[in-house]
Amino acid sequence: MANALNADPVPPMRGQTFEDLQVGAQYDTVTTVATERDIIGFATQWDPQPFHTDPAAGADSFLGSLCASGLHTMALAFRQYFDLGILDGTALAGLGLEQVRFMRPLKPGDVIRTRVRIKSLHETRTPDRGIVVLALATFNQDEVQILDMDLKILVARRRA
Amino acid sequence: MANALNADPVPPMRGQTFEDLQVGAQYDTVTTVATERDIIGFATQWDPQPFHTDPAAGADSFLGSLCASGLHTMALAFRQYFDLGILDGTALAGLGLEQVRFMRPLKPGDVIRTRVRIKSLHETRTPDRGIVVLALATFNQDEVQILDMDLKILVARRRA
Numbered sequence: 001m002a003n004a005l006n007a008d009p010v011p012p013m014r015g016q017t018f019e020d021l022q023v024g025a026q027y028d029t030v031t032t033v034a035t036e037r038d039i040i041g042f043a044t045q046w047d048p049q050p051f052h053t054d055p056a057a058g059a060d061s062f063l064g065s066l067c068a069s070g071l072h073t074m075a076l077a078f079r080q081y082f083d084l085g086i087l088d089g090t091a092l093a094g095l096g097l098e099q100v101r102f103m104r105p106l107k108p109g110d111v112i113r114t115r116v117r118i119k120s121l122h123e124t125r126t127p128d129r130g131i132v133v134l135a136l137a138t139f140n141q142d143e144v145q146i147l148d149m150d151l152k153i154l155v156a157r158r159r160a
Numbered sequence: 161m162a163n164a165l166n167a168d169p170v171p172p173m174r175g176q177t178f179e180d181l182q183v184g185a186q187y188d189t190v191t192t193v194a195t196e197r198d199i200i201g202f203a204t205q206w207d208p209q210p211f212h213t214d215p216a217a218g219a220d221s222f223l224g225s226l227c228a229s230g231l232h233t234m235a236l237a238f239r240q241y242f243d244l245g246i247l248d249g250t251a252l253a254g255l256g257l258e259q260v261r262f263m264r265p266l267k268p269g270d271v272i273r274t275r276v277r278i279k280s281l282h283e284t285r286t287p288d289r290g291i292v293v294l295a296l297a298t299f300n301q302d303e304v305q306i307l308d309m310d311l312k313i314l315v316a317r318r319r320a
Contacts, residue, residue: 062252092222097260
């Protein structure tokens with residue numbers, strides 16, 4: 001895990017089209033803190049299992065601590081990716097997620113960061129767009145990976 | 161698509177353990193409405209692309225209308241599944257998502273409902289828990305499927 005998060009200190013070019021994207025390029029996001037209040041607030045709305053909403057129930061649970069809903073971890077990582085701006089104005093639509101793994105729980109006070117890697121590029125039958133698969137890997141302050149997910153996004157090509 | 165959402169009018173048994181779950185069983189959730197305000201609110205926090213936050217930008221976009229972030233559609237469907245209570249108190253942890261497809265956009269005013277199907281069951285090396293894969297299929301008011309996603313959840317077995 002050493003240097004897991006020191007890949008590329010150069011900010012990515014914003015608003016990349018399909019032609020700009022290079023398989024293997026990777027970018028690290030800024031960090032985000034997940035507070036207990038954030039974790040409970042998100043889970044209360046979307047995933048109110050006691051180990052996501054009640055610290056005492058969390059301590060008694062399988063995971064041994066209050067922890068964030070996986071949906072929350074995904075939303076945090078997605079927002080970190082979004083703020084890099086890689087596909088700012090060029091993303092046309094989200095097509096789906098190829099896979100998501102909740103590798104470790106996200107706990108109150110954790111400071112997370114996400115590495116975004118251009119995993120693959122795919123032509124489509126239409127000349128004005130292509131498909132990119134982005135691999136997002138999210139790490140906590142101990143550089144332990146907590147989330148792995150692959151986003152499939154329809155992206156514009158440059159206008160001729 | 162006819163009768164797509166009339167599978168099983170009987171409410172599912174709540175709090176099922178691994179032994180209770182039967183592959184192929186399926187349950188339909190209640191309906192939820194996604195308002196423009198909901199869509200814009202969620203996207204402003206997690207996925208502020210203009211076609212998710214600005215009706216005018218949505219109308220000019222690839223999708224032709226303001227539409228919800230895929231994360232929002234997922235969260236709505238998950239909460240619908242959650243409220244069925246199938247794994248109330250028996251779900252130990254979310255392991256991940258095997259796949260997610262955003263099949264159609266979720267638009268303001270859409271009334272959605274989710275069908276939950278027990279897709280597969282898997283033994284683990286430990287005797288007190290197993291893994292269930294749940295297939296969630298979300299439909300709009302026209303019975304058009306908008307979301308397909310498979311949740312992988314660690315679930316408790318009955319105590320001996």
